Amino acid sequence: MAKYSLKINGKTQQVDVDPSTPILWVLRDHLNMPGTKFGCGMAQCGACTIHLDGNATRSCVLPISAIGKSVITTIEGLSADASHPVQKAWLEHDVAQCGYCQGGQIMSAAALLKSNPKPTDEDIDNAMSGNICRCGTYLRIKEAIKTAAKK
Amino acid sequence: MKNINNSEAVAPPSGAGGAVSRRSFLRSSAIAGGGLMLSFSWFSSAQAAEKVEALNLADQWSELAAYIKITPDNVVKILVPNPEFGQNVMTSLPMMVAEELDCDWKNVVVEMSTHDNVKYGMQFTGGSNSVRMYWKPLRNAGAAARQMLIEAAAQTWGVSATEITTKAGVLSHSSGKTAKYGEMAAKAATLPVPKDVKLKAPKDFSIVRNSKKNTEGLKVVIGKPLFGMDYRVDGMLIAMIQHPPAFGLKLKSFDATAAKKMPGIKDVFSFKLYEDGFEQAGFDTRTFNEMIAIVGNSTWEVMNARKKINAQWEAAGDTKDLVNGRAGKKEVTVPGRLETTSKQLEMMAEFANGRQSTKPAQQLRKDGDPETAFKNAAQIIERTYNAPFLAHNTMEPMNFFAHVEADKALVAGPVQAPGWMEPSLTKLLNLPADKIEIQMTRMGGGFGRRAYAQYAYEAARISQKMKAPIKLIYTREDDMTYGIYRPMYTATYRAALDANKNLIGFHVIGGGIPENPVHANRFPAGAVDNYLAEGWEIPSNITIGAFRAPRSNFNAAAEQSFLDEVAEAMGKDPIAFRLDLLKRAKENPVGKNNDYDANRYIGVLELLKEKSGWGKPENAGKKRGVAAYFCHASYAGHVVDMVMRDGQPYVESVTSAVDCGVVVNPDAARNMVQGAVVDGIGQSFYGALTHKDGVPEQNNFHNYRMIRHNEAPKKIDVHFVENDIDPTGLGEPPFPPVFGAVANALFKTTGKRYYNQPFMSEQPNAKS
Known part of the structure; x- marks a missing residue:
């Protein structure tokens, strides 16, 4: 076990865990932040996507020992009131079906728009194809990203 | 066969609800x-x-x-x-x-x-x-x-x-x-x-x-806790299970000394889900009865401890299940053989065309004199279709919370049929129903998988042993390799044409591991004078379950491809051919026991024809496939427009028409149809769960391919038939016809007919 100090959603949080513990489980089990989801445990589905220094990162394969001074943002920290343009666009297009993957989808989309405010369809496909949705909401996700890009 | 209830007949059993006050x-x-x-x-x-x-x-x-x-x-x-x-x-x-x-x-x-x-x-x-x-x-x-x-x-x-x-x-x-x-x-x-x-x-x-x-x-x-995975109470422990690595194996022995010494671990033990002689209700399907439970303070600690368990497995041999399902109480023998996909296909091929004298299929329906019609036919078209097991792959893996105490229990989590759990939990825990509280969380997908709540029973068993609140979590690998799959199916279709290219006979013989897919009374039953439907089943230890209309999604691929090929042989337009048959079924139906309403079927095809611009000159250059299907109580059809992109078939746009009666929430209904289309393209192109010596060959998303953003169509236009019919359901009906429309578009695009799912396994140089 080792003590870590993490900067998450603008706050500093202390945890004492094994250095190999993925950030996903630090968030979910130790910090009671369940917005970041477990889907595959091997960075194949994107349900666990967070921002590490603003970049979309799969938290299920990211050990806490690798974080250093990097800043973490989770879906809870994107905005707590859905005021972020991507969250707003998700509501406008009523994207969710079961909703389980959508936190990860939103985090991938938000990171895309930060680095590329006017993405083409191909840019969106490239940035989003690591996020699986079994309900098949991909078309609405694309529309929502385009709506958010206009704001 | 294990706990086989007709996997598609997922309707509340009559009498459910039990002793209910009549004052209401x-x-x-x-x-x-x-x-x-x-x-x-x-x-x-x-x-x-x-x-x-x-x-x-x-x-x-x-x-x-x-x-x-x-x-x-x-x-x-x-x-x-x-x-x-x-x-x-x-x-x-x-x-x-x-x-x-x-x-x-x-x-x-x-x-x-x-x-x-x-x-x-x-x-x-x-x-x-x-x-x-x-x-x-x-x-x-x-x-x-x-x-x-x-x-x-x-x-x-x-x-x-x-x-x-x-x-x-x-x-x-x-x-x-x-x-x-x-x-x-x-x-x-x-x-x-x-x-x-x-x-x-x-x-x-x-x-x-x-x-x-x-x-x-x-x-x-905003990421609020909604799902079973998010459920927590103070003092809750995390549990995982280790199930046998292959269908047909059972636990022989295990050494957990090292695992128990790992940090944060509370206990490691084996447990039996059902005691000997336990009478399973129809949805109490379980693949393995004895498993190892690992319980500890946190998920990562439990995951790591599990790797330290040294377990030995042995052949389970043939086993017996006592099942009290729709078919009444019966003892079911579960074969012990370790299955391999290539052998399964050989077994199914032996059964497929029904010409074996030793393994007769069961006749499900017969109209007129099909034998004579086929004997006198000028042309017979015969095609066989195959589809593999499919894993549900709900994005939220199976999980459940349980807190079992001496005199009461609370269980909470994602489950489609809480009412079916209750009687079994009372038996498993020896507690009266009014002492068992069941809470339902939002489910991260279901598609039929969560109608089988064996994971909730496992959680209850573990909590009972630990005398503590626990949450059982499946990893993706646990989830994908547990079973309860869409069955493996095959069907052979035969059409008899006379010298004038009239359809005079129709024969379907279908079967599967372990379930027969044939819906004998569905279209084109009722539209052909001489008709024969037969079915057979091969029992297996690979468990199966509902999967967004499992039989229908297979049938809609096979039958709707076959009808396309028959229409081609007859020189007819595929929609016109279907409409001719449906007109016959409407005006002068063959037999009395036809499941579908030909009028609603016709309505969907006509709406689809109109909205897709089918046959219009401006669409002449498109590679289009069409299919329409009835299942549950609704009607749906799609026209799929396909192109070759980077050397591979790609569904670029889709037009959908649905009759589900009154549409309660139109935009959400469109969302669900669009999702069914995307899901259907993905499953038909890529979905497959194969086995080698009983071991599933896919266990996570790196080797089980799911459709992704870049493979989804650019456009899906959804249209509903407007009527005042009481709602007839929408979750499943738009899904099956996607498979058939995709198959037919593949023919137009590549010049080749696709008979075996997943279709991309037949596509040269398909990217894996």
């Missing part, structure tokens, strides 16, 4: 209205007064029906009886209540109810049933509550109830008196429930048929 008028009206066994125990006035609860939004709720609570400040809470797995019942069911209650949708809050067989009847999500089975009962509840509010106002104002009108949550009298519902709610709750209520005509709907946003959309986008 809603129960009897529901039966009169549609043969539904639903029960709503309404509170008498005295009980209602006691039931004014302190809940989260206000300190005074007046309960007007089992589903409706109103505060003095006019907030209307509507409880949703059926679990949510993405079909949006948390919005559509309250819309039905609010419509008849005549309240302001802006004032409505929605909450998942707990499980209560007595109060809510059979709570069940699956079989495209939620909106369909609650259509009348929930509207009755809304209308009755409205009537009670009117009566309360009439008594308060000293006027006749007939002179009071309602609109958007306001009661008005011709004298000019008005009151908001909240002002009358407490009094209304003390009044008797009206014996008879009048429901609105569809033309008067103002909430139903008007798109409403998902009531849980906000919680989804």
Whole structure:
């Protein structure tokens, strides 16, 4: 076990865990932040996507020992009131079906728009194809990203 | 065969709900209205007064029906009886209540109810049933509550109830008196429930048929805890299980010394899910009976400890299950063989065309004289279609919370059929039903998988042993390799044409491991004079379950491809050919026992033809495939436009037409159809769960391919047939015909017919 100090959603949080513990489980089990989801445990589905220094990162394969001074943002920290343009666009297009993957989808989309405010369809496909949705909401996700890009 | 109930007949068993009070008028009206066994125990006035609860939004709720609570400040809470797995019942069911209650949708809050067989009847999500089975009962509840509010106002104002009108949550009298519902709610709750209520005509709907946003959309986008995975209580432990690595193996012995020494680990032990002689209900399917449980403080610690277990497995041999399902109580022998996909295909091929004398298939339907028709045929077209097992791959893996104590138990998590769990839990835990509380969380997908709650029973067993609250979590690998798959199917279709290219005979013989897919009484039964349907089954230890209409999604691929090929041989347009057959079935049906309504089928095909511009010159250059199918109680069809992109087939756009009766929430319904199209393309192109010596060859998303963003169509236009038919369900029906339309578009695009799923396994140089 080792003590870590993490900067998450603008706050500093202390945890004492094994250095190999993925950030996903630090968030979910130790910090009671369940917005970041477990889907595959091997960075194949994107349900666990967070921002590490603003970049979309799969938290299920990211050990806490690798974080250093990097800043973490989770879906809870994107905005707590859905005021972020991507969250707003998700509501406008009523994207969710079961909703389980959508936190990860939103985090991938938000990171895309930060680095590329006017993405083409191909840019969106490239940035989003690591996020699986079994309900098949991909078309609405694309529309929502385009709506958010206009704001 | 293991626990085989017809995997597609996911409808509430008759008599579900058990000993329900007959005082509820809603129960009897529901039966009169549609043969539904639903029960709503309404509170008498005295009980209602006691039931004014302190809940989260206000300190005074007046309960007007089992589903409706109103505060003095006019907030209307509507409880949703059926679990949510993405079909949006948390919005559509309250819309039905609010419509008849005549309240302001802006004032409505929605909450998942707990499980209560007595109060809510059979709570069940699956079989495209939620909106369909609650259509009348929930509207009755809304209308009755409205009537009670009117009566309360009439008594308060000293006027006749007939002179009071309602609109958007306001009661008005011709004298000019008005009151908001909240002002009358407490009094209304003390009044008797009206014996008879009048429901609105569809033309008067103002909430139903008007798109409403998902009531849980906000919680989804800000990451609030909603799902079983998110459930937690203080002091809760995390549990995982290790199941045998292959179908047909069982636990021989294990050494957990090292695992138990790992940090944070509380215990490692083996447990039996069912005691010997346990009588399984139809949905108590379990693949493995003895497993190793690992319990500890946190998920990562438990995952790591599991790797340290040294377990030995051995052949299970043939085993017996005692199953009391739809077919009655019977002992089922589960074969012990370790299965390999290539061998499974060989076995199925042996059975496929029905020409073996030693393994006769069961005749399911026969019209006319098919033998003679085929004997006299000028041309016979015969094709065989295959499809593999499919894993559900809900994005949220299986999980469940359980806290079993000496005299009571709480279980909570994602489950489609809480009512079916209850009787089995009472037996497993030896506790009376009223001491077992079942809470339903939002499900991260279901698609049929969560109708089989064996993971909840495992959680209960582990909690019982630990004497502590635990949450059982499956990893993706646990989830994908556990079984309860869409079955492996095959079917051979034969068509007999006379010298003038008329269809004079039709024969389907289908089977599967371990279930026969053939729906003998569906189209084209009823449209062909000489018709034969046969089915067979090969028992297996690979467990199967419902999968977004498993038999239908196979049949729609096979039959709709076959009809395309027959139309081609006859020189007919594929839509015109189907319409000719349906016209025959409508005007002069063969046989009496046809499951489908030819008229609604025709309506969908005609709408599809119109909206897709089928046959129009501007679409002449497109590579298009069409299919339409009936399943559950609705009709759906798609036209798929395909192109070659980077050397591979790609579905660029889709036009869909659906008849599901009244569409309660149109935009959400379009979302579900679009999702079914994307899911159908993905499953038909890529989906497969194969085996080698009993071991699943896919165990996570790196080797089980799911459709992704870049593979989804650019456009899916969804059109609904407009009618006033009571809703007939939407979760499953749009999914099956996608498979057939994709197969037919593949032919147009590549010049090659695709008979085996996943289709991309037959595509040269397909990217894996």
